[in-house]
Amino acid sequence: MRLAGRFKPYSGPRLRLVVGLFGCIFCAIFIRLVVVQVFQHTYLRDLAERQYSRQITLNPERGRVLDRHGRVLATSVPVPSVYAIPQDIEDPDAIAPKVAQILGQPLATVKRQLESSSPFVWLARQLPPEVGERLQKLNIRGVQVLQETRRFYPKRYLAGQVLGFVGVDGVGLVGLEHLYNRELTGTPRRVTLQRDATGRTVQVIAGDPSDQPRGADLYLTLDERLQYVAEKELAARVQETQAKSGLVLIMHPPSGDILALASYPFFNPNDFQDPKQQVWQRNRAVTDPVEPGSTFKLVTASAALEENVAQVTDMFYCENGLFVRGGRRLRDHHPYGLLSFSQVIEKSSNIGTAKISERLSDDQLYTYIRRFGFGEKSLVNLPNEDGGLIRPPKKWSKPTHYSLAFGQEVTVTSLQLLAAYAAVANGGWLMRPRMVEHVVQGDESQFFAPQARHRVLSPQTLERINEILVGVVERGTGKQAAVEGYTVAGKTGTAQKVERGGYSHSKVLASFVGYVPAEVPQLAILVLIDEPQRAKWGGEAAAPVFKRVAQQALYYLQVPSRQTQTLSLETTLDPTPTPPPGDRESPRVTSSAGAKSGEREPARVALSAGPKTEKERRP
């Protein structure tokens, strides 16, 4: 009873006040809960997500550029860049000397940048990794290190003009880097991460940060080894002849594939900002048209034979080296008397060629010039191609017809000229030159198939032209282009350069264009030496380069010569298995013997056999 009395429940006004107070508090909490959880739910959820989650953009790694066998010619490497946020820097005077010392920059420049009023200043970009590490260790507030990618060309000068270069902002500015910039750059991708208060990543909310996006890889038709051979021999010859510059182009006639494009002086894309180099960054084989000179006689001779206005046995009097036609004095480099049609081309007589051209009308000559692809772009996948210049017949002056016959009053690019000779080597079919073979993006591959433009000459004419071009090397002006063990067909050219409104007597373009082996052509090669000082004729300055390049290229492509021993075995001695057709191996000859008369078969070198496997593409 005593207990019950002691704990008698109190139900007075104070208790009701406390209960009421707590009730109000709980009501307020409940109402607030409803407001937060129901009405402000979306807003607050977004606010929270913004605080703990962060969306980062994964910039794609720029795609690589590779040769026809998958050897890397251009790739991207992550490198540090340093920037400053001047408003975060407390004591620029104390920091500037440390930063300047590490960056190797003048103290005044760094100090000026650190005191800048701009919210963001680049201090240095694309530095060596160790410089970035040293700066990061200093842990200076307001000076940050950022990872960027730098384009790197491991083969340095090799095919520099073809590849072009990428600026510091990662945009292709010249060459294939510029032409295929969109494909090489790729598409950025976003990843959402959850971060803690210190900024560390707790977990990945959306996307896969390990799957770095990549731009497309570019597989060229170039062959690194042939390119090296072309560059090595060209550089040696330009130096020997004390010339100004030079070009060597190698083409695979059946496909139009450009296997090598060497332009001396070379250009190293790794040092594209070097002002000394900037003059040579242009790909002159496609951008700079020149007067071809005697190599253009191919067109005149082909037109005359195709139109059946002349026969190879026809005789032409060459006026002993001086002839006046259309008010112009035509000269030969040697005085000749009576020469046959073949001899006119073999000995490269301008007068004889002019007389051959007399049998053609202006329209006929013009038609054949255009038919060989001159006066229009060859549509090669290289940037800034020039189509050359050939005026229509109605704009010709009196001597134009004769000048055109031996390659004056017309400008062509080196690539156009080579493509014309490659057409003769390819059974008369003019091919569209090809520099890019594949663009590979992940599992997808865009293939640029070889394209035949049209047929230039009939098989009968081709056979005769081939004999004449072989004669040029065996008996004519191109003897120094002869390759031991192989039959070479080609033509020399020595074009006077235009100077002060007339033709220069001292400045010439010495050239040789041809193909080998003449029976079943595997390679068409053009050599052009600009302003040689020692050997001024095409047959002296350019033909030896043709010989050296062709010889090494034929060995590399394993094209048997007449002297090469070929042992045929019944059983395979090689313990390594034969690669499947899809695999890329060194170019090899599937068959090369036996020249046929009449319509010549296209060349049979299997230079490539389809795209590489995915495993080979990605390291």
Added chain:
Amino acid sequence: MPPQPQATSAALIMSRGRARRIASRYVGMALLLSAVMVLGGVLLYLWPQVRLVGLGYRQSKLLAQRTQALQRQKELQVELGSLRQLRRIEEIAAQHLGLRPPQATQVIYVRSGQHVVGQRRE
């Protein structure tokens, strides 16, 4: 005669007190069990969460290591590409090893059908 009702009343009070103690013991045990269960439930919920966060940290650390390794691989590939420059290889072959290009008569191709034996490989 002893007073019977008083004895009965005392026993009743004793039994009520015992019952109350027993009841309060059960209530206490139930409360304890509930608390343990709640705590266990909380632990069961929190443990994977904590583990998840720990794994997240580890994953991000490994991703950073992977990125560094890939970067190093790329640098090494570039270095390999530079070392494979044909100019450099030819210099070594000619100057250090005394090699020279073959003459036409020194080249022999050995063939079996379409396959060139000893064919150059990449």
